Amino acid sequence: MQLTRVDQQKQEAETEILRKIAYQVGVDAETVTAQQAYQGVAWTVRERLIDAFNKTQAYWREKDPKFIYYLSAEFLMGRTLTNAVNNLGLEGEFGEAIRKLGYSLEELQSQEQNASLGNGGLGRLAACFLDSIATLSLPGWGYGIRYRYGMFRQGLENGFQSESPDTWLTNGNPWEIPRRDLAYKIGFYGSVQDGKWQPAEQVYAVAYDNPIPGYGTKTVGNLRLFDCQPMSEFKLASFNEGKYSEATEDKRKAEDISAVLYPNDATEYGRELRLKQQIFFVSAAMQDTLARFKKTHKDMKELPSKACFQMNDTHPTIGVAELMRLLIDQEGLQWEAAWDITTKTLAFTNHTVMPEALEKWPVAVIGKLLPRHMEIIEKIDSIWIESLRKKVTAQVGSQSPKNALEKVAGAVKGALEEKTADPVEAALAKYSIITENPWEKGVKLVNMAFMATIGSKSTNGVAAIHSEIIKETIFKDFYELSPEKFQNKTNGVTPRRWLAYCNPGLSKLITETLGSNEWIAKTDQLAGLRKFSDDKAFQKKWRSIKLENKQRLADLIKSRVGISVPTNALYDVQIKRIHEYKRQHLNMFSVVNRYLNIKAASPEERKKMVPRVVVIGGKAASAYVMAKKMIKLVTAVGEVVNKDPDVGDLLKVVFLPDYNVSLAEVIVPGAEVSQHISTAGTEASGTSNMKFQMNGCLIIGTMDGANIEIAQESGKENMFVFGVDAKDIGRLREERKNFKVEDPRWNKIMQFLTSSTFEAGLFQDLVDNVNDMSKANDWFLLGNDFSDYLRAQDEIDALYKDQDAWTKRSILYTAGSGFFSSDRCIDQYAKEIWDVKPCEVPSS
Ligand code: 26Q
Structure with a gap:
């Protein structure tokens, strides 16, 4: 009897799964446990995913569309199996094979560890966005950190919260593709000589790709996460001298960077390791993007027409200084050209108005860890303030200073009302990226949200009321200067x-x-x-x-x-x-x-x-x-x-x-x-x-x-x-x-x-x-x-x-x-901020 196409597909799926169980998991199908069956099915689905992923990525390489790069320290993905099976439309083919093994898809899914690489709303939003970006066939990737331990596991002891590490990778991860050949150097510390940074420490950011299947499309997008590895695995000389822990010290130190997600969704500033994480993934993402861009483009000025980086809260905003550094120090551009490209390529989302959640890094911490970036930040700030001062002075002209100043911004008004000795300087100070810590005299801080707004083409809030509040409070002065930069993008979920x-x-x-x-x-x-x-x-x-x-x-x-x-x-x-x-x-x-x-x-x-x-x-x-x-x-x-x-x-x-x-x-x-x-x-x-x-x-x-x-x-x-x-x-x-x-x-x-x-x-x-x-x-x-x-x-x-x-x-x-729906939300981002258009692999 002739098999129908559907029956044939079902049979193929069954054969593939059995092969995986036999040769990848290494067990007998008769005695397979739920975990082993999950592994067999997941590794099979992975291949379907990768087929479509490869086709999508090849098509995008050929068409060279503009890409959105979603930079986020968090992606709260949860489990993948059911989502992948359903988005790829495989439930028919795989359902029966799974039942023959004696399980249901739900039972197998429950065997999968959650990828809890996020704290809460902001991380889950990033995950929903990836689903919608792929579903709308928008050329886009997420970039983040492959934390070895995600959000801690919560238990109860005597009714109180207890915390234990989230060992989510212990059974392996069928949903990622390690790219051990794709590693970027990330530097820390050191000094700046002749305008060039000589880092004292370096590590590798190694890429892991996580294919993201869209729904109802052939498009499979990508979440590229970076794992931190040392430049050299092992110091044989130290080992030979009997210094065993010294022999592996570099490896341990490097691995610390991508070891664990900070489980704090409001305050954790000033911690050097957190800043290391931020520059680590942002630098890797930007180097990766520029490397691909340069394969087909000679002129860096074209970057804004090929790439947009959306910064998910202040966590990736060191990227403003990093993109400037790459364009000037690596690509040899002049400051003005680099600034023009940067401010046309970056966009920023704010997720909170709570003062304690707005990142402000001590100048001393950035200066030590990233001396070249600190120089750049200082220059951005002084040029920015200078441009404001010019505006003010030009407007002052011969008129009475009061009237002219009022036109510039509300901040000036405030300073005038406060009868500050020098209202212009007092007003300008309100716009400065570098401010004094109000609680610690003499300690200077970098206001990351200000730097992000200044360095971006757009700043958006995440619900209508929130986008209004940020214009009236934290970004009031900036809004009055450049109202056109401020937008609302009400969140959505997939x-x-x-x-x-x-x-x-x-x-x-x-x-x-x-x-x-x-x-x-x-x-x-x-x-x-x-x-x-x-x-x-x-x-x-x-x-x-x-x-x-x-x-x-x-x-x-x-x-x-x-x-x-x-x-x-x-x-x-x-x-x-x-x-x-x-x-x-x-x-x-x-x-x-x-x-x-x-x-x-x-x-x-x-x-x-x-x-x-x-x-x-x-x-x-x-x-x-x-x-x-x-x-x-x-x-x-x-x-x-x-x-x-x-x-x-x-x-x-x-x-x-x-x-x-x-x-x-x-x-x-x-x-x-x-x-x-x-x-x-x-x-x-x-x-x-x-x-x-x-x-x-x-x-x-x-x-x-x-x-x-x-x-x-x-x-x-x-x-x-x-x-x-x-x-x-x-x-x-x-x-x-x-x-x-x-x-x-x-x-x-x-x-x-x-x-x-x-x-x-x-x-x-x-x-x-x-x-x-x-x-x-x-x-x-x-x-x-x-x-x-x-x-x-x-x-x-x-x-x-x-x-x-x-x-x-x-x-x-x-x-x-x-x-x-996050589809509505992403459609608005694509049209109103990113200028990225759908690019779907045609049906062959
Ligand atoms: C920052 C620096 C150092 C350590 C941790 C952090 C950190 C980490 C996570 C700060 C904030 C977060 C997460 C914030 C968050 O989840 N915000 C929520 O974002 C949602 C998506 O926009 C909104 O719906 C919620 O209202 C908002 O609370």
Whole structure:
């Protein structure tokens, strides 16, 4: 009998997998374990990936289009197998072969280690962007660091966070292609002689390529990560003298550079190793790009028409000085020409307005590690300030200095108002890249965000409100000088990983309802669900899928922390890094309030209450004491609540340890309400809010970050909005010292947390921070938002009692989520910043 083409493909896939299991893994197919089967399948999929990767890259070499290079210290990729199989359209071919081995794709996927090369939002954004860049067939690569240890693994010890190394490479990594022949020299320390840098130390940056399959296209992009290696492996002479550790010292020192991701998403400045990491990957990326560019182009002036570097926050911004150095010292360009190229090639994204998260490096640290770069930075700064001074002077002319100065920038106004002796100089100082540390007299700092803005063609924020705030605060003076440089690019998430693949049940229903699966690449089509939002039969199907996903989440909770949670309860989730500004403690205050209400209620009243499961997950930076206390708050309250027989199934409180991408892929589809409750004006965007919205999970949130735009798209009346307005924050912070929370529930909660229910003094500091205005000032305004938050919580309970109304809203969330696809976001970057156009391999 003749085999159909499909059958033939299935058979080929099976043969390939069996060969891999036999010869690569080296085991018998009969006795294969899940891990071995995973290895066999992954190494087979890898070959398909590499075939398409090679074709794409060859085509791009031939066509020579303009490229986008996404520079990021973090890429939070998660697992690859399911994404690769689905994006390559291999599920049909591979599914049966996997089943014959006795497994499902999901089981094999669970064998894969997460690539957790990022802290949180910023790193995951970079990963979503790579997916969209490939999906839109945009010529583009990511550049970063191949950390040997990613984000630490989080455990719980006595309810406190414990940390252990993330050994993600122990089983090998089928998804990378080592390029041991592709290594760039990176220098450190030394001195500058005759304008040329003589580094005292050098290491190699060795490339590893990670192919990135697009969806619905033949395009496979690339994430090139660098591993740090010594110039020489081993000092034989030292060894022969019996100095064994000296013999391997260089190797160890070099390997330290790419050893570990800094697990801090706000402060870690001044650490030399962190700066080493930054220059390490940025220099390697730029050398790599220039080397390719020079193969086909002679004139460096053409660089801006062939390459754009997008700098993901300040972490890669030493690149401004590095590109200048390469163009001047290596390529022999004059300063002006190099500056022109640099400022046309670089673009910068800001992700935060929190002062402690804006990188400022001591001049002394940069000067020692990168003396030539420091020279360049000083020259950039002095030319910049000089050009401003000229502008000011020209405008001053013969008129009164006051009027003329006002035209230049708001900063001058400020200086005039402050009656500074020399208003011009005082104003110019505000624009300077090099500033004095306000807390340490005489210590000079390099403001990396300023350098990035000056050295780039564009600066963008990551949500509408955030892009407005940066123009009014941190970049105010720069915005007034060059308003055209400032843009907004509201973040997005990939609908492949975050809906189509993590929620197959819902995905299938959407496809059936819309009549095709085109929505996976064109998420605007999700709006077509709106007209079904009132359809009872549709609502019923929608709900039954949610129930299955809740069951999956309940199973996960049971297996991870041993707590049984009922599936008829409302699943309420807050998953994100633990931070005071994200206010997980506000969430817990409401949990305590709920607990006290249950305790006070009669059996009759209890019957009317809506049961709730509260899930919190997230990691705290290792040195962030208050964030760690907030984790303990969750686990300690959980212990009290979960074992109280009065409470039963009415309330369960779960802290899910070791939150990561693959955990999110189970939690998001199972959640019914999710919390995005940062103090207004503090969360630049948020991206998990978008994932929940896509999966039809209702949102309780402040008018902050992208919540505002989500409310616009899915209806503000459908969101549980509470809290003060961002524009009032400054005033409220000043007034907070004299502000008293009048709500009696607040005091009861504070009393409960400092009562003998808990170890003496355990939560005193946490409570004092928000409640004792003689010691603190409740910087994140929990007191101000408390009552309104509880009101919003009550609304949630009330609506949940009307399941049809709840389901209708859920459908409207998904229907309104099309805008938040990273495809939309990347399309805007490509057109409005990068000027990069699609270039897809034609079907042969
Ligand atoms: C910097 C220097 C030294 C050590 C660590 C760091 C560091 C590392 C990570 C500083 C910041 C980060 C991460 C920041 C981050 O994730 N920001 C989030 O970015 C998201 C994507 O734009 C937004 O949605 C979030 O609102 C924002 O908090």
